[in-house]
């Protein structure tokens with residue numbers, strides 16, 4: 001055990017790092033030579049990447065920018081439980097509380113180890129003079145930007161105030177910065193580095209998007225006779241397993257649909273044909289939604305036909321199949337939705353049932369939104385959304401490795417697919433199916 005793993009146990013009670021990548025990021029941040037960019041999926045332990053290094057620096061504190069007071073509260077509560085002093089300065093605090101925190105920060109040796117700040121707060125005079133003081137007296141270990149995708153207009157949570165953080169990077173050159181985000185597209189990653197003005201060369205620690213246990217394919221709906229039977233067979237084959245598996249660990253499937261009616265129709269038809277399925281959508285009563293999710297999570301009902309609202313906070317490890325009844329609106333969404341399959345690392349199957357009339361419907365919707373946009377910014381965002389959608393259509397209509405589309409989107413090298421998609425396994429039949437699809441779509 002070295003010093004760092006020692007402290008990992010002492011302060012955080014973890015015996016080992018959650019991943020090799022987490023360890024590498026932590027060691028790089030501890031060295032403090034370069035700015036560091038960390039991109040790992042939600043739940044992989046990004047907080048520890050800056051929290052542990054900050055604990056190794058005596059008499060210094062880390063300033064952490066975080067977009068929401070709710071997130072800040074969670075982090076502070078977590079650290080407080082670990083007996084680590086974490087504070088915030090924000091508009092919701094009492095004057096007395098604020099004074100208490102500021103007094104500590106201005107003392108010779110502050111107790112505070114983490115100071116959490118929203119980007120709005122960062123723009124205030126109070127904060128500006130505070131950070132001047134802290135830097136001047138060498139009390140700052142790191143400046144951390146959590147949820148760094150908020151700095152990008154390509155992200156869905158763009159926060160204009162995040163842009164101003166770049167000015168701080170330029171002003172306080174001596175302190176190493178750390179930016180963290182969940183899996184980000186190449187565009188978002190580029191924005192993070194440039195908008196935050198991170199000092200080059202930035203050390204990057206990024207989970208590759210390629211998941212080799214997931215098999216991806218596309219089926220053209222107009223090329224099959226019995227759509228429901230086809231879907232049924234796909235699900236049944238994917239779900240096959242030993243009889244003796246405990247109920248809660250039983251294999252499960254999700255069928256994503258675009259409309260509420262579709263979820264009901266498909267769930268009914270699948271159930272009639274012998275695969276017990278429930279519908280899940282925003283129109284259900286909360287209690288019904290909870291009941292459906294519970295039946296599925298606990299292994300009582302193997303299949304849910306759902307709109308996109310299903311999946312937030314769902315972390316069932318044994319999802320063997322995710323089918324999309326119609327195409328997702330963009331690559332990021334599809335990657336995330338299909339990525340709910342195979343969390344246990346065992347083989348799982350992701351399939352789109354592609355249908356051109358469905359595609360035309362989405363096309364129409366998105367173009368409509370561009371037309372309705374009021375401000376130039378809105379228009380740009382709608383146009384970006386349309387561009388992202390076009391990539392998804394190409395995913396379905398090109399004969400190219402499916403995993404490659406993801407890799408390109410996340411700015412990575414070509415992954416070693418090795419037959420883990422229909423195109424790489426048997427490109428010829430994909431080409432044939434596509435030709436048939438196009439002929440039928442025209443006729």
Ligand code: ADP
Pocket residue numbers: 014015016017018019040041042043044045046047048
């Ligand atoms: P992220 O920010 O990447 O979504 P968090 O930092 O919130 O993830 O961490 C997710 C969970 O993982 C937390 O409960 C955290 O305590 C736990 N965790 C982090 N690192 C380790 C580790 N080395 N060993 C065990 N659990 C860990």
Ligand code: MG
Pocket residue numbers: 046047146
């Ligand atoms: Mg986090």
Ligand code: ZN
Pocket residue numbers: 400401402403404417418419420421422423424425
């Ligand atoms: Zn492939």
